[in-house]
Amino acid sequence: MNKEELYNLAFQLILHAGNAKSLAMEAMQEAKAGNFDEAEEKLTEADSAFNEAHHVQTDLIQKEAGGSEFDFPLIMVHAQDHLMTSMTLKDLAREIIELHKLIKKA
Secondary structure, three states, X not given: OOHHHHHHHHHXXXXXXXXXXXXXXXXXXXXXXXXXXXXXXXXXHHHHHHHHHHHHHHHHHHHHHOOOOOOOXXXXXXXXXXXXXXXXXXXXXXXXXXXXXXXXXX
């Protein structure tokens, strides 16, 4: 895989992770407003975006495990960091939404 292809994959990771992060933020905003069905829909959409990113990441891992060697550009490191940060935010969003549900019940 050449450097241009790695850049393309990195940008795909950033795109999908960024979309998922935005959707997780929107989910928390919906929950704060008491719109729990909409919040859950946003989290479902975030999961779909993460699945897209995961496919890109898994493909790279499988190729490396199969013997391919890559000279990873810094943008790929940034993409992986962006993905992991977004995943953490989505997990946190799920917890915050549950807290909003508990507060609304009280």
